[in-house]
Amino acid sequence: MAVTGDLFTEYCQCANIWSLNQAKNLTKETSMANFSDLLKNRRSIRDYEDKPIGMELVKEIITESCLAPNSSNGQPWRFIIVNNKPMMATLSGDSKNNLLSDLEKNPDSPIKNYEGALRDPGFNVFYNAPCLVFIGGSKKIRSLSVDCALAAAYFMLSAAEKGLGTCWVGLGSNIRDPQLIASLGMTEDYQIVAPIIIGYPKNIPEIPERAAPQVLEVIS
Ligand SMILES: Cc1cc2nc3c(=O)[nH]c(=O)nc-3n(C[C@H](O)[C@H](O)[C@H](O)COP(=O)(O)O)c2cc1C
Numbered sequence: 001m002a003v004t005g006d007l008f009t010e011y012c013q014c015a016n017i018w019s020l021n022q023a024k025n026l027t028k029e030t031s032m033a034n035f036s037d038l039l040k041n042r043r044s045i046r047d048y049e050d051k052p053i054g055m056e057l058v059k060e061i062i063t064e065s066c067l068a069p070n071s072s073n074g075q076p077w078r079f080i081i082v083n084n085k086p087m088m089a090t091l092s093g094d095s096k097n098n099l100l101s102d103l104e105k106n107p108d109s110p111i112k113n114y115e116g117a118l119r120d121p122g123f124n125v126f127y128n129a130p131c132l133v134f135i136g137g138s139k140k141i142r143s144l145s146v147d148c149a150l151a152a153a154y155f156m157l158s159a160a161e162k163g164l165g166t167c168w169v170g171l172g173s174n175i176r177d178p179q180l181i182a183s184l185g186m187t188e189d190y191q192i193v194a195p196i197i198i199g200y201p202k203n204i205p206e207i208p209e210r211a212a213p214q215v216l217e218v219i220s
Pocket of ligand 1: 042043044045046167168169170171172207208
């Protein structure tokens with residue numbers, strides 16, 4: 001936990017996200033009784049119980065995520081479930097190596113902000129979560145990113161409603177090892193949009209501050 005916390009702090013500082021994880025006034029028992037509560041209480045979780053998650057539950061959440069709106073009801077999303085921690089550690093390593101080699105080629109890349117964490121052998125981009133779901137599909141579909149992002153949002157809300165934690169891990173989307181890609185069942189045209197970890201939350205952070213909405217114009 002200490003390692004995860006420290007690395008998460010580093011992630012947040014790098015990402016300039018917020019001052020961090022102070023009071024933890026949310027609990028695992030926080031009510032998700034209504035949709036507004038659900039929206040307010042869903043958090044990105046980076047610290048998980050060492051407890052496996054049942055495949056039936058993951059599949060139920062995936063089924064609910066397919067209720068998301070999507071362009072022309074094309075439903076281009078394809079899901080890959082990795083319910084295996086050693087495999088997730090291997091995927092994390094590949095993604096980290098690829099990000100670091102990208103950074104060498106382009107030192108001004110925003111990836112620079114994460115260099116410290118990426119160079120830390122103890123940093124698993126998937127935070128040692130028990131399960132990972134890739135949401136993606138054929139890069140030939142023009143609306144792929146938007147459709148999959150909507151499915152990802154539904155996925156994260158569905159999981160929260162069931163008392164589970166999730167985190168979209170962009171740092172984990174740079175899988176390029178051909179053998180790994182093949183073992184994941186990704187076809188050549190498969191593009192990862194959302195790698196989402198899921199599991200039982202150990203710590204639920206407070207909501208990172210949200211700025212007030214900026215409404216540029218109201219025409220009435
Ligand atoms: C496209 C995208 C990429 C993200 N990548 C990462 C990531 O690589 N690592 C991480 O810890 N969190 C990642 N996050 C989670 C965000 O940091 C998080 O959603 C944001 O700080 C707001 O916190 P909240 O989800 O608890 O409201 C990502 C979120 C999105 C939408």
